[in-house]
Each structure stands twice: as structure tokens, then as C-alpha cells.
Amino acid sequence: MTSQTPLPARDLALIAVFAGITAALGLIPPIYLPISPAPITAQSLGPMLAGAILGGRRGGASLVLFMAMVALGLPLLSGGRGGIGVFLSPTVGFLVGFVVCAFAIGWATYRVGAPYSIWKGLVITLLGGLVLMYIFGLTGMMIVAHLSLSQALLAQVMYLPGDLTKAVIAVLVAKGVHTAYPGLLPWHGQVAAAGSETGSLDDSPVDSAPAGDQVR
């Protein structure tokens, strides 16, 4: 019940800024590597980083916001795509996967807690950012384009080397950010969870309310 408290202003700002990060990653021109037949775009780093840095609720929300901005007609998806049409295209499953993946990576990362471990981070990012992403992406292709699983895999397999590379990069970047900007990840164990994702100070003014009446 209490999980649905409105997000405080700082969390809203973090959500909005990370929606901007995912958009900015889409502006980076795709790179061509010999290990991958398909161009590698930086955009899918967005959900991995949003999750690993902001946690499940805020990371997932920032990707929901990003997708809402795309739906409203901002050309933010890599290649300058946007509008409602992208949600009707065969790759819609990956767009849903972006949101789920940010949430899953964030939830698991914050559950493991501080300090951020590269190896645990890599397992989480591969499971959340690759396995989960492909489950959603391939399911979307199978439904929208009436493809069989093997046909959908055939269309997608050339992106695999790039996606593996991105999972590694995302973990290294997340490690760097958590080192340079500590205090985001909750500590489990020694210190009791004082305020993991959101500090709640909402209860205190209730007691002082009658005092306010007396002044008047």
C-alpha cells in the first residue's frame, strides 16, 4: 500500500534527467565493429544505466517517461524515430523491454546494494538487459510480424555481439558513477535501512498542525 506514495521532487528530477540521458545516447552516431554485422547504437545503454544507477522504481519510471516523450512525437529513438508509429512496429517488444529491463536491473542492483560489484552487476545486466530484453523483443516480433521463434531470432542474432559489449560497458560506467557519486545505492547489513530510495519526512508536520491553529 505504502509503495504508491507520490515521488518527491528530487526523484522526479532524477527521472526526467535520465530520460534525457537515454535520449542523448540515441544521438551518438552508431559505430561499426568487425565483431558485429549490425551497427551498434548507444541507446540501449540507457535502460541499463538508468536501472543500475537510479534503482528499479526511478529507473523504470525514467524509461516510461522516455517512451511517453517518444509517443508524443519527439524523434528521440536512435535514427531520429519517434511518434506513436514506433509502438505499432515489429520492434515494439524491445521498447517494452527497455522499461522492464531498467526496472529489473534497478530492482536487483539496489537489492544487492552498496558497494557496487562489477561481477554481480554483470550478471544482473546480462540477465536483465539481455535475456529479459530478448524475451520481450522476440515475443513482440513473433506477435506483430507473425514470425516463428527461429525466424525472429534470425532477425535479431546479428545484434547479439553489440548487446554483449554494451552490457560490459554499462557495468563499468555504473561502477565509475557509484564510485564518483556515492550515496545512491542502499547499504544492507551494518546500517539499518534508514532511507534507501526515498527519504520520508512527510509524517512530522502532522503533530504540529494544532499549533498552527492556535496561532491563528
Next chain:
Amino acid sequence: MAIGINTLGLYQQGSSVLHRVSAWAKLIGLVVLGAASIWLQSRWWLVLAVLGLVVVGYLVAGFPVGLMFKQLRPMIWLLVFIAVMNWWSFDWQRGIAVPGMIATLVAAAGLVTLTTPMSALIDVVVRAVGPLRRFGVDPERVGLTLMLGIRCVPVVAGLASEVREAQIARTATHSFRAFAVPLLVRALRDADAIGDALVARGFDD
């Protein structure tokens, strides 16, 4: 609401019937088309007929047909792949109907995006989440978060080019990590400042 917001997106100004119809009507039309697609897809000639109607829609809106193909261009190879695979697994009729329906829906959705100003779409979102108020969703907060997110796109893009320039000035490295870590840390600090500014304006009260 910022005046310049409608020039950011894919919206193209005009005065056609499609520009004047309400955003709600266009979105409901799109949902109906999406729902009907399951039935339309069973007859390939119906799909082509509806695609023809969408072409007429672009002409009515005063757009060249080329603008419609521009909506489909990023997915053209995927459409060809889907056509071949459906032909191969089923028959040539489905090889036309399935990719044809996808193209029709994407082109129709593109037409809605091109003819509807973003401010009108934001109003739709804010009003559509109204009934969620009882689940703790505040429509005003949703609207503000959308505006904040849209504002953050040029802010973060500017931040990214600043970090990139600083990186080039120091060393000629192309390391993505040496670019992304300072960018994200600066973005986190910016978010703190934005959060403080919102609190100072009584946002959390």
C-alpha cells in the same frame, strides 16, 4: 507551458481537416484501426485498400507521399524480411498482408503525429490519467514530469557536448567510459539542483 514546445517534435503545421480534428478523435481512430487490423489482415486486398486510404490521408493533410515513405524507411528491411518469412511459412497472400498491415498502422500513426501539436497530446495524457487519481497518480505531476523530461533533452545534450569538448581538450581519448561517467555524475548533480528548485517552489508541500 513553453510556447516553443510544438516546434520540437515531428509535428508539421497546417490547416487541413486532419490538423483541425481533435487529438482524441485521431487517437481513437488509431486504436480502432489497430483493433480492426486483426480482422483486416486476413484479406490481403483489404490491407492494400486501407493503405490506399492512409495515402489519401497524407494528401488531404497536404503532405507529399514521400513523407509517408519517410515514416517507413527505418523499418524497410525488416518489412522485407517479414514479407519473405510469411510467404515462406504460409502463402504469398500473408506475405503481402502482414507487412502491409504493419506499414499501414505505422503510416497512420505517423499521420496522427505529424498533424497533432505536442501540447494537444500532453493535454490528452494529463486528462487520460485523471481516473488514476484514486491510485495515487497525480495528473498535474504527470504533466509536469513530461514537461521536465522534454526540457531535459536539450539540457543533457548540451551537457554531453560540454563533457565531450572537455575530454578532447585534455586528451584525444575515445573511451566511452571516460565520457559517460563525468556526464552521468554532472547529470546527477543537475538533477539535485532541479529537485531543490522544485522544493523551493513548494512542490512537495
